[in-house]
Amino acid sequence: MSIYVDDIVYTRSSAEMMNEFKYEMMSKYEMPDLGLLRHVLGMGVTQIEGSMFIHWKKYTLTLLEKFVLKDCKPVSTPLVATDKLRRDDNYEYADENLNRKIVRSLLYLTTTDILFFSSLLARFM
Secondary structure (H helix, E strand, C coil), X not given: CEEECCEEECCCCCHHHHHHHHHHHHHHCCCCCCCCCCEECCEEEEEECCEEEEECHHHHHHHHHXXXXXXXXXXXXXXXXXXXXXXXCCCCCCCHHXXXXXXXXXXXXXHHHHHHHHHHHHCXX
């Protein structure tokens, strides 16, 4: 079971155990049964025949729309490795707040994905 604010995600080793847990929780708390997990914390979840796939499609498309980047040309490496980054690069003024939001969103997108799989693998080491 995983709880984040008012979201509860749970799984089971048997259908009977899951139903027992679900009905016990619903009898004590005001809690609807939303069925199979589809989205949690921005991640999309697809369940097929005993397998679970986690993806970031909806979150990524939302970011592209939010930051008006949906029509940008995709590239394999978005930053040239040989470029030297400088605080003063003689370009016109950049919106620092917007740039912070973009970087924060990208950090969330990348670290949550890597952290999830790393922690999953670490449990079995």
